[in-house]
Each structure stands twice: as structure tokens, then as C-alpha cells.
Amino acid sequence: xxxxxxxxxxxxxxxxxxxxxxxxxxxxxxxFMVLYLLLNPQIDxxxxxxxxxxxxxxIFSLMALLSLGAHCWIGLWxxxxxxxxxxxxRFVFQMVVGLLMFIYTxxxxxxxxxx
Amino acid sequence: xxxxxIYRYHPELDEKPYMQDFQVDTGGKDIMVLDVLNLLKIQDRxxxxxxxxxxxxxxxxxxxxxxxxxxACITPLSSVVKNNKLVLRPLPALxxxxxxxxxxxxxxxxxxxxxxxxLNDTPAPGIERLQxxxxxxxxxxxxxxxxxxxxxxxxxxxxxxxxRFIGPAGLLQAYRFLADSRDTATEERLAGLDDPxxxxxxxxxxxxxxxxxxxxxxxxxxxxxxxxxxxxxx
Numbered sequence: 001x002x003x004x005x006x007x008x009x010x011x012x013x014x015x016x017x018x019x020x021x022x023x024x025x026x027x028x029x030x031x032f033m034v035l036y037l038l039l040n041p042q043i044d045x046x047x048x049x050x051x052x053x054x055x056x057x058x059i060f061s062l063m064a065l066l067s068l069g070a071h072c073w074i075g076l077w078x079x080x081x082x083x084x085x086x087x088x089x090r091f092v093f094q095m096v097v098g099l100l101m102f103i104y105t106x107x108x109x110x111x112x113x114x115x
Numbered sequence: 116x117x118x119x120x121i122y123r124y125h126p127e128l129d130e131k132p133y134m135q136d137f138q139v140d141t142g143g144k145d146i147m148v149l150d151v152l153n154l155l156k157i158q159d160r161x162x163x164x165x166x167x168x169x170x171x172x173x174x175x176x177x178x179x180x181x182x183x184x185x186x187a188c189i190t191p192l193s194s195v196v197k198n199n200k201l202v203l204r205p206l207p208a209l210x211x212x213x214x215x216x217x218x219x220x221x222x223x224x225x226x227x228x229x230x231x232x233x234l235n236d237t238p239a240p241g242i243e244r245l246q247x248x249x250x251x252x253x254x255x256x257x258x259x260x261x262x263x264x265x266x267x268x269x270x271x272x273x274x275x276x277x278x279r280f281i282g283p284a285g286l287l288q289a290y291r292f293l294a295d296s297r298d299t300a301t302e303e304r305l306a307g308l309d310d311p312x313x314x315x316x317x318x319x320x321x322x323x324x325x326x327x328x329x330x331x332x333x334x335x336x337x338x339x340x341x342x343x344x345x346x347x348x349x
Binding site: 001002003004007011012013015016017078081082083 | 272275276279306307308309310311312313314315316341344345348
């Protein structure tokens with residue numbers, strides 16, 4: 001058993017599962033958004049605003065946003081443990097990525113829910 | 116004449132490794148790569164490589180042959196040589212002791228981690244622990260591994276984390292004991308694998324499957340371990 005304290009869920013299985021579930025959510029969200037924009041080429045602000053004012057869309061978007069944060073954290077953590085061999089460099093990189101994911105998530109929630 | 120380019124390194128004499136070219140007369144025959152090395156050994160007695168059974172059973176002569184890992188003794192020239200050139204290098208990722216001989220310590224350390232022996236805490240029966248033909252069948256495709264290290268040294272995850280990722284060879288054997296009906300330490304074995312490195316550093320690129328000289332499938336075994344971990348945790 002290899003000990004890690006900076007990985008997303010501390011367990012390999014948990015990270016693996018979160019990575020796969022979040023990938024499916026992001027794929028569905030991306031396909032939905034692309035299809036929506038293709039089917040509504042003349043979209044204006046009113047329609048766009050109406051789309052995001054529905055509770056269902058807000059939940060869907062928040063789910064995609066949280067998935068993006070978790071997916072990035074697990075993926076970039078994995079990349080950092082492969083390629084960044086110096087402990088200090090790796091730790092700083094992981095902390096910066098974690099902080100950025102936190103900022104983007106809070107910022108995204110603020111935008112989505114119009115808080 | 117076949118041109119053979121070989122990785123040479125003698126740590127006591129050479130400052131750094133270099134490639135040396137040889138010309139070998141194969142007599143137009145489709146001989147094995149190991150036969151070529153044996154012919155070269157006559158030309159240059161200082162050339163170092165491992166070999167033993169010369170029939171793909173001992174796993175000693177794993178090396179990188181024209182860019183792909185394989186066993187020299189069962190690799191015919193016709194399957195690898197292009198433009199009449201053969202390039203031989205040691206297996207990647209592990210430290211070189213001399214020429215094509217590598218230090219396999221790290222590889223064996225990972226193998227040791229998975230406890231490659233039967234663990235059974237029930238009283239030993241009078242004669243032997245029996246298995247049904249179906250139970251025995253589950254070990255097919257697993258027990259045949261000869262630990263040549265061709266797979267693990269072809270795996271980028273093992274290149275970057277040889278101290279933390281068990282690697283395809285070790286994981287194939289981990290599943291060999293998880294799948295064995297005579298082993299009672301399944302829970303203990305699985306608990307030791309549930310971290311982000313030991314199993315989950317495998318990204319399924321299947322280099323291991325491509326290079327395995329015995330035609331085994333470590334990626335499939337890793338998938339089975341993942342499923343067992345998943346079943347245990349949900």
C-alpha cells in the first residue's frame with residue numbers, strides 16, 4: 001500500500017471511479033451544449049438567459065462544474081506524480097491546481113446561480 | 116551480412132553508454148536474435164548479455180529488439196529486421212549493469228509486494244488442497260508468466276513510478292493469487308492494492324499485452340483486480 005495525502009480521494013479506487021463518472025457527466029454536458037448551439041444558431045441573450053434560469057439546467061451545469069473540478073484535480077495530480085520528480089515543485093504545483101479548481105468552482109457557482 | 120547495432124556500457128571503463136556496430140554473417144538463415152548474439156560473442160568476448168534456456172522458458176534474455184521488448188531466443192530475425200539492420204538495447208527503465216544486462220532489483224521488489232505465494236489459514240489437509248477443473252481453469256493465462264520483465268519495462272507508468280506502481284508483471288501475479296480457490300487472503304491482498312499507485316496507475320495502454328512473449332494479457336488481469344476492488348467497496 002502506497003500512502004498519499006494529496007490525491008483527491010486518498011483511495012485509488014475512489015479517484016478512478018470519480019474520474020470515470022465525471023467524464024461521463026462532462027461528455028453528456030458537452031454534447032448537450034454543442035447540440036443546443038447547433039439547433040439554435042440565432043440564439044440571443046434572452047434565450048440564453050432563459051436556458052440557464054431553469055432549475056434543471058442549473059443543477060446540470062453545477063454537476064458539470066463540480067465534475068470538471070474533480071476531474072482536473074485527479075488528472076493533473078496524476079500527471080504531476082508522473083513528471084514532477086522534485087518534491088517541492090510537485091507539492092507547489094498540486095496546491096496551485098487545487099486552489100485554482102476551488103476558485104473556478106466558487107466563481108462558476110456565482111455566475112450560474114446569479115448570486 | 117547483417118548490421119547489428121548494440122548498446123555498450125561498461126561502468127568501470129566507459130564514461131557513458133554508446134552504440135557499437137557489428138557485421139554478422141547469418142548465412143542467409145532466419146536464425147533467432149540470441150543466435151546472432153552468440154555469433155557476436157565469438158567476435159567480441161567482452162559483450163555481456165543474459166541467456167539460459169534458449170527456448171523462451173527462463174525469461175533471462177529479455178531485451179529491446181529494434182524498439183520492441185522481447186525474448187532474443189524466440190524472436191526470429193524475419194519478424195524484426197528491416198533494411199538489414201538489427202538494433203539491440205537493454206530493457207528500458209531499469210539500471211544497466213553492463214551492455215544488455217540490467218539490474219532487476221526494482222522489478223523483483225514490486226513482485227515481492229504482492230506476496231507471490233499461497234496464503235491459507237485453514238488447517239492443511241492430509242494430502243493436498245484440491246481444486247475442481249473449473250477452479251483450476253481460472254489460473255490459465257496467469258500462471259504461465261516467466262517474469263522476463265518485457266511487459267513492465269514497456270509500461271510508461273512503470274517508467275515514471277517503478278517504486279510505487281506494481282507494474283503489469285506483478286499485477287498479473289497478484290490476480291493469479293486472487294483468483295486461486297486455495298488462497299484465503301483475498302481481503303488482505305485487495306486492501307494492499309487500493310491506493311492511487313499500486314494498481315490504478317495503469318491507464319490501460321496495453322503495451323504489456325503487445326510485448327508479452329508468452330501471449331498473456333496483464334491489462335485484462337488488472338481489470339479483474341479493479342472489478343474485485345469495486346465489488347468489495349460498493
